Amino acid sequence: TQLLEQSPQFLSIQEGENLTVYCNSSSVFSSLQWYRQEPGEGPVLLVTVVTGGEVKKLKRLTFQFGDARKDSSLHITAAQPGDTGLYLCAGVSRYSGGGADGLTFGKGTHLIIQP
Amino acid sequence: GAGVSQSPRYKVAKRGQDVALRCDPISGHVSLFWYQQALGQGPEFLTYFQNEAQLDKSGLPSDRFFAERPEGSVSTLKIQRTQQEDSAVYLCASSLVTPPGETQYFGPGTRLLVL
Numbered sequence: 001t002q003l004l005e006q007s008p009q010f011l012s013i014q015e016g017e018n019l020t021v022y023c024n025s026s027s028v029f030s031s032l033q034w035y036r037q038e039p040g041e042g043p044v045l046l047v048t049v050v051t052g053g054e055v056k057k058l059k060r061l062t063f064q065f066g067d068a069r070k071d072s073s074l075h076i077t078a079a080q081p082g083d084t085g086l087y088l089c090a091g092v093s094r095y096s097g098g099g100a101d102g103l104t105f106g107k108g109t110h111l112i113i114q115p
Numbered sequence: 116g117a118g119v120s121q122s123p124r125y126k127v128a129k130r131g132q133d134v135a136l137r138c139d140p141i142s143g144h145v146s147l148f149w150y151q152q153a154l155g156q157g158p159e160f161l162t163y164f165q166n167e168a169q170l171d172k173s174g175l176p177s178d179r180f181f182a183e184r185p186e187g188s189v190s191t192l193k194i195q196r197t198q199q200e201d202s203a204v205y206l207c208a209s210s211l212v213t214p215p216g217e218t219q220y221f222g223p224g225t226r227l228l229v230l
Contacts, residue, residue: 006157040223042119042206042222042224043158043206043221045218045219045220048218088157103148103150103158103160103219104160108156108157110155
């Protein structure tokens with residue numbers, strides 16, 4: 001069973017501060033996705049990282065995929081109250097035999113940005 | 116450009132009752148996924164359809180859970196003889212192409228509470 005460990009589980013910081021969320025696994029994934037989920041809604045895809053060592057930027061969010069494709073991080077610069085939400089990482093694996101990709105999600109990081 | 120819709124949004128059932136949860140994927144999307152998200156946790160994969168074929172049901176927790184997508188569009192997740200541990204948010208996601216690594220679009224979920 002492939003597991004994704006996210007840390008921290010909860011994070012509450014002041015507006016304007018920087019933060020980093022981590023996603024770690026002992027397994028190799030073909031790619032890794034980051035989602036953001038707000039209360040009462042489904043997760044929304046933020047980014048997919050595919051290549052080991054890859055770095056992607058989305059405005060104030062920076063995503064990095066580890067060289068060995070086992071871990072990833074999300075860094076937010078100058079956090080704003082609108083960044084509040086549940087951030088989920090999800091690993092994508094290639095199954096043999098025609099099965100589903102079966103996204104494997106971490107438990108998520110609950111982020112609160114206080115004004 | 117309607118997204119994935121799910122109904123009902125909320126369902127309260129007495130233990131032992133059967134429930135049916137509906138998912139309307141984005142029109143033309145080949146793949147459809149069901150996930151279960153317990154309170155404070157990340158989503159967990161239940162089952163996957165490619166058109167009308169259920170290619171992976173490895174995540175269904177017991178034989179009380181049954182899913183179908185008879186015409187390759189709308190899908191129904193049925194839970195028989197509900198138990199309290201079935202209480203969770205049930206998320207449906209669809210994607211345009213087959214996995215792995217495709218973008219999955221999630222619905223808002225059905226929040227099931229079993230009393």
